[in-house]
Amino acid sequence: MTASPLLSVRDLTVDYPSRSGPVRAVGGVSFEVAPGSVLGVVGESGSGKSSIGYALMGLTDASHAILGGAVTFEGRDLLALSRRDWRQLRGNRIAMVFQDAMATLNPVMPVGDQIGEVFCFHRPDMSRKAIRAASLELLERVGIQDAARRIDAYPHQLSGGMRQRVVIAAAIALKPALLIADEPTTALDVTVQAQILGLMQELSREQGMAMILVSHDLDVVGDVCEDVVVMKDGVVVEAGHVDDVLSRPKHAYTMQLLNARPSFGGGHMQAEAAHG
């Protein structure tokens, strides 16, 4: 018998209201995430990847989106949670890292305090001193050099990579069981991208934290993920173990994504497939 999944998504739909009627961003998506495992969600821009992430974080209310299907996380029905339950769960058992750290961080608050806010909200019993110590430890853990000094820095005083490390520190502060990372390295240059992905992989292993890595980049997914879901126009066109999907894509769209990789150049996929 296989262990029960941490997250089970069944036939998830996300509809946004518009003047000409609801627009279907996610059209019946199903997948599972085992505890501690890493799932990649890939697809071109507009394929519905972020909408899935927002739905799993209970963040679709502001868009007046209507959700359908069934989502079970740690045995709880997420689509039935109250706002109060969501506030308790979000940032605690499920956390999310977005593409743009600058948009996530408050520009007028020192980065250490922004990590501390997570503790203030979810662990009201912690003293200020304990929160500061925990925030410092997190900054060190995510590889911020000279963390004792940088804890009081404002976001604009840090590089893009360091800012994303701060965002990751805040996201993992309460040791969530699931981290959703929505294009977490897209805004960073290639060397920094690799460092951040390596860090997230390490954290996932160390803490037994499952991840959903949303990316339009198949190379990134191939490096980091065990399983992958390929999305197009709100539906899953292909899913499976990442090695199988990348080396033996079944769907024309997956092949197209593979061929579009800058590192690969056009047309190589067929050549590789021909070689077995």
Ligand SMILES: Nc1ncnc2c1ncn2[C@@H]1O[C@H](COP(=O)(O)OP(=O)(O)O)[C@@H](O)[C@H]1O
């Ligand atoms: N808040 C929103 N209101 C209306 N439409 C939206 C909203 N967010 C996304 N969409 C639409 O839903 C579709 C999927 O978008 P999104 O989930 O952001 O895809 P991706 O992350 O793969 O780029 C797109 O057509 C997009 O325009």
Ligand SMILES: [Mg+2]
């Ligand atoms: Mg997106």
